[in-house]
Amino acid sequence: MGFVRGLKCRECEREYPVEPIYVCEFCFGPLEVVYDYDKIKKSLSREKIQSRTQNLWRYKELLPIEGEPSEALHTGFTPLTKAENLARLLGLRELYIKDDTVTHPTLSFKDRVVAVALAKAREFNFDTVACASTGNLAHSVSAQGARGGFKRFIFIPASLEYSKIIASLVYEPNLIAVDGNYDEVNRLCSEVANKYRWAFVNINIRPFYAEGSKTHGYEIVEQLGWRTPDNVVVPCASGSLMTKIWKSFKEMKEVGLIDRVTTKVFAAQATGCSPIVTAIKQGVDVIKPVKPNTIAKSLAIGNPADGFYATKVIKDSGGFGEDVSDDEIIKAIKLLAKTEGIFAETAGGVTLASAIKLIKEGYIKKDGLTVLCITGNGLKTQEALDGHTIKPYYIKPNLASFEEVLKEIQNVK
Amino acid sequence: MAVKVRIPTPLQRLTSGKEEVDGKPGTIIELINDLDRQYPGLGERISEAGKLRRFVNVYVNEEDIRFLKAEETQVKDGDEVSIVPAIAGG
Numbered sequence: 001m002g003f004v005r006g007l008k009c010r011e012c013e014r015e016y017p018v019e020p021i022y023v024c025e026f027c028f029g030p031l032e033v034v035y036d037y038d039k040i041k042k043s044l045s046r047e048k049i050q051s052r053t054q055n056l057w058r059y060k061e062l063l064p065i066e067g068e069p070s071e072a073l074h075t076g077f078t079p080l081t082k083a084e085n086l087a088r089l090l091g092l093r094e095l096y097i098k099d100d101t102v103t104h105p106t107l108s109f110k111d112r113v114v115a116v117a118l119a120k121a122r123e124f125n126f127d128t129v130a131c132a133s134t135g136n137l138a139h140s141v142s143a144q145g146a147r148g149g150f151k152r153f154i155f156i157p158a159s160l161e162y163s164k165i166i167a168s169l170v171y172e173p174n175l176i177a178v179d180g181n182y183d184e185v186n187r188l189c190s191e192v193a194n195k196y197r198w199a200f201v202n203i204n205i206r207p208f209y210a211e212g213s214k215t216h217g218y219e220i221v222e223q224l225g226w227r228t229p230d231n232v233v234v235p236c237a238s239g240s241l242m243t244k245i246w247k248s249f250k251e252m253k254e255v256g257l258i259d260r261v262t263t264k265v266f267a268a269q270a271t272g273c274s275p276i277v278t279a280i281k282q283g284v285d286v287i288k289p290v291k292p293n294t295i296a297k298s299l300a301i302g303n304p305a306d307g308f309y310a311t312k313v314i315k316d317s318g319g320f321g322e323d324v325s326d327d328e329i330i331k332a333i334k335l336l337a338k339t340e341g342i343f344a345e346t347a348g349g350v351t352l353a354s355a356i357k358l359i360k361e362g363y364i365k366k367d368g369l370t371v372l373c374i375t376g377n378g379l380k381t382q383e384a385l386d387g388h389t390i391k392p393y394y395i396k397p398n399l400a401s402f403e404e405v406l407k408e409i410q411n412v413k
Numbered sequence: 414m415a416v417k418v419r420i421p422t423p424l425q426r427l428t429s430g431k432e433e434v435d436g437k438p439g440t441i442i443e444l445i446n447d448l449d450r451q452y453p454g455l456g457e458r459i460s461e462a463g464k465l466r467r468f469v470n471v472y473v474n475e476e477d478i479r480f481l482k483a484e485e486t487q488v489k490d491g492d493e494v495s496i497v498p499a500i501a502g503g
Contacts, residue, residue: 011467011468021423022498022500022501023421023422023423023468023498023500024423025423025424025426025458026458027458027466027468028423028458028459028466028467028468028469028498028499028500029467029468029500030468030500132501132502182502183477183502184475186501186502187470187472187475187477187495187497189501189502190421190497190498190501191419191495191497193501194419194421194422194432195432202501202502202503203501203502206500206501237503238502238503239503240503288479289477289479289480291480301502301503303470303477303499304503305499305500305501305502305503306500306503308467
């Protein structure tokens with residue numbers, strides 16, 4: 001293999017060897033993986049990718065791993081579903097859902113980043129993996145770490161949805177529920193990572209981990225028939241996914257898999273935690289941290305690590321951002337379910353509701369091809385819909401009781 | 414008693430490997446200037462012209478100073494200050 005040249009600071013461009021480090025010693029800028037794109041260009045082709053198994057390792061030359069990821073779980077290559085019902089309703093010519101609600105094995109896009117992070121943790125000879133999580137990452141590190149035979153320390157805000165806590169506990173990691181919000185958990189984890197030699201996937205392994213998000217973008221391009229969409233709407237927590245989707249499109253051009261990138265990138269956040277969208281709307285690149293208050297807990301990062309770079313992606317691509325209320329989030333979750341049969345978690349509601357606003361405001365043109373990135377499964381956050389769904393019809397186990405209800409239903413319809 | 418300052422790994426080379434050092438009460442910027450006198454070079458790594466660098470977060474008793482008075486936040490004896498790289502999480 002050997003397509004990775006090393007790590008480089010995004011700010012001052014100082015170079016570092018491939019090690020479990022994430023911060024430039026001189027300016028504190030983030031370290032990023034640098035690839036030999038010329039070499040990848042000579043080695044990689046559409047045909048080669050298409051001949052491989054349908055999982056995220058089909059893009060392995062563009063991922064920061066050495067050799068074959070033999071122990072890693074099968075993950076990625078989720079459906080890109082044409083959403084005709086929803087498109088008709090919104091007046092869009094062409095709309096697709098990139099459906100990471102069905103990512104293997106834990107039903108969110110985090111399985112992508114964790115697959116890469118754990119492959120890397122193995123290469124670095126760590127025996128313990130850890131993370132700071134709003135829930136989805138906790139599931140993925142718990143599950144994939146179990147299979148990989150790692151010791152696992154999972155830090156979450158204690159206030160997470162009950163169902164999200166159970167879905168970590170079942171894999172029996174050391175689950176540390178912190179009395180604080182995600183930003184406090186994250187700060188604590190930075191200090192823990194400072195002290196213990198563990199592979200914190202989103203701290204000291206972050207330069208490698210974050211690269212896994214690119215596969216969400218590669219798949220969109222491949223599944224659209226090797227072209228980029230006109231618009232892509234991405235939910236933002238730390239902002240990392242959005243920056244990596246943009247990077248994935250540009251890399252595919254760089255290595256000759258596509259000729260051009262014509263995409264506008266749009267950011268979606270909940271109004272109760274919208275530091276990135278606030279900066280976009282104000283046209284500034286300084287992110288003012290906030291104390292989150294939203295049902296979209298998976299996006300509740302008030303102090304987003306990649307916020308600055310996220311605003312740059314919006315500027316570079318000519319996109320914009322929108323934020324939506326809890327009520328709009330719930331309505332959008334239900335709309336996606338009843339039009340396209342996809343049950344997304346709250347972040348999915350944020351994405352669709354923001355897209356609807358961006359269409360109304362004219363930022364997303366109706367005659368283009370739009371992709372919504374739906375990143376997690378609704379079964380994980382059912383509490384959010386408590387009291388907001390329709391009710392079942394309760395009947396006795398006899399035909400008369402059923403027909404009484406049937407009459408009622410037919411009268412309503 | 415002094416102000417307790419926790420030092421992140423990338424700066425520990427400047428503090429001879431010490432994870433925690435003592436600082437002087439005053440504003441955050443005064444504290445950083447004092448640390449720079451004790452550990453030459455530390456100041457410019459995390460600040461520039463009296464302001465913290467973009468990718469450095471500072472916490473006083475677990476609170477992000479941007480929710481307090483930013484670089485002008487006062488710290489006193491017994492307070493705990495954490496210097497943490499901003500690029501983490503998500």
